[in-house]
Amino acid sequence: MAETLDLSIYVKRQDDGTAHLDLAIEGIDCAACIDEIEGGLCQLPGVVEARLNYTNHRLAVEWRDGELSPAAVVEELQRLGYRAHPFQSRLLEEEETRRAKWLLKCLAVAGFASMNIMLLAVSVWSGNVTDITPETRDFFHWLAALIALPAVAYAGQPFFQSAMGALRNGRTNMDVPIVIGILLALGMSVVETINSAEHTYFDSVIMLLFFLLCGRYLDQAMRRKTRTVAGNLASYRAEVAHKIEGNGEVVLVPTAALKAGDRVLVRPGERVAVDGVVVSGSSEIDESLVTGETAHRAVRAESQVYAGSMNYNGTLTLRVTAAGKGTLLDEVERLLENAAAAKSRYVQLADRVARIYAPIVHTAAALTAMAWIAVGASVHDALITAISVLIITCPCALALAVPVVQVVASGALFRAGVFLNAGDAFERLAKVDTIVFDKTGTLTLPTMSVVNAADLEPALLQAASRLALSSHHPLAAAVAKMAQDRRPYDDVVEEPGQGVRAIVDSIEMRLGSPVFCCAEGMAKEAAASDPTASVIAFSWGDRRIILLVRQALRPDAVAVVTDLRRRGFDCRILSGDRPEAVAPIAAALGIEMWRGGCKPAEKIEALEALKADGHKVLMVGDGLNDAPALAAAHVSLSPISAADLTQAQADAVFLGDRLKPVQETIEISRRAHSLMRQNLGVALVYNVIAVPLAFFGYVTPLVAALAMSGSSTLVTLNALRARGRSPVLAPAEPATPADPLPASQGA
């Protein structure tokens, strides 16, 4: 290794003289890796402990400070066959972990309480129909109260907090009727216990809590799993930069270690890792991953450059600017703010149901009380019946209906290589009827490739690609990808700005600009056939070929877009690239509606226009310039290669080189959405049966327990169907925009 990476900013020094480093490990595939990694590292001098977490593929290493450099740990892992990336746990992830632990504690308390109370309750139920003495029953009721009150106070916190939060903001959510139901049932049961009555509802309350907490915990666990993998992927991608120290020395550091004002060296063929201003040097840079524009931009002193740009032909010295500075970023941030504010107005399906549900249930309870008083029952009996209506309608199944489907469906998405950022994205994805794609990096691959490989003589192509392995030019990297023999030729000479040459079997081989290879005539012909591609020439003795390099379509882009169009989705392209570069892509995909040269604000305008026509738009994009459009769209997706800011705006992120996940995401979301509505329907049917029973006073604690657990189980089992895969090419129902809400949600 010529250069070693300076990892010192990731090392945590501890009080007992040890240093600690967290690493995300790539390449763990079996249990034997645990021993190999831990055993291997423990043999390094100074290592105190190495512990691999097999679940999230993270390694914690501790060594006596000063005896070992962190780079040595990474090198040892490399030798063992694993790639290690320094990992900095993100605040958001830590927060989720803490919350998951808290939910698990609440779940444990609710589980303990519900088992013990059920033990007492079953005795009372069976005693009530046989020969339980009132003293024993009272004793059991008091015991149940003793367990239930502290248990609810502890395990109910997630619901109390969420309901309070919603009420404070003047909204209601599903937790509001839940909390009201729980508190009333508890209060009534305590009163009934004091009156030594026959029925109390401690068991219903605590069982309800237990079921709901199960749902919450599963939801949380799924999201945490996704976050963990996303966190690892982010650290795999973490970039490095050559920092120029005060004394002029150049060291390789992770970009996280750079501060505003630092100076960074960017060589030709390297990706710019930070936002900055050019101090000296001039070059051409490819900003396609930032703006979508595939034509190169010339930069010189005082030019602004953005992270993610590729430096082509000159060495640049940059001054790092603080994050979020620069004309493009400023505009993006400003647009983002507006777009995000507009989006937060979307109300989730479950909350929409809750808005209608809560008043209806509470009115029903009030009517029950009045009806009973009107027919001459005592106030006590009327109140008891009214409260039993509230208990039986406490929306256990309703509150589980949506989250359980979300858990199962996001598991299915996870397997398809899609990570969900927002839980409510399913509902929005299911309603999509228009799909707007960005071109560069979304429909096309983020890296360059040789597009005319099929027309070339295989032997020459292989020779060219093997020679390209020795070049540092970014275009050569595309050619080098084709090499089957990964051994570079010996004695290759790189002529800066022209190409590489080598003598192989006493014949000279050259790869580079057409002039360098004496192939200008051929190059002109080839360039005329594909004006957007970059041209590379290769000569071997007197044989010559021309390689056309550009960003190729994702391998399955044509199939996926054709299929989506066949199903009635309106597919469009909004690109920041020149119209000449967009036209051939649109033609290849059969997309008629496309625009090139769009600025971020113009993309938003186009989306707003679609929105005004009543379309629900799915935006798929990756560049920094797409971030505002992603936030403005009804729902959004981005590939994992997208800029960080853009990924953060997308509702879901997909992995890999294929476009297929876009199609799968829509399919899974539609299935999930229909299951959610089915589940809400089940919950409604349950209420339709249960409310009249409660109204006429037939609901005993036993009936309540059976009805609640029955409907919750049914809803959960139904949600499991979101796992299954429907045959992908089955004719799907035509995309019907804006399905009316099912009437079922009203009760």
Place this chain on the structure above:
Amino acid sequence: MEVLIYLVPMALLLGLTGLAAFMWSLKDGQYDDVQGAAVRVLSDDDIRK
């Protein structure tokens, strides 16, 4: 039925012990790496030294 006076608190106590054990194991980090725990039991690192 006086036996209930002893039996019910005993049942509760047993349940509470279980709950306390779970809380301890959670705090101890035993659920941080559930997949790892499942495979580590098969490794013979205890006889390596």
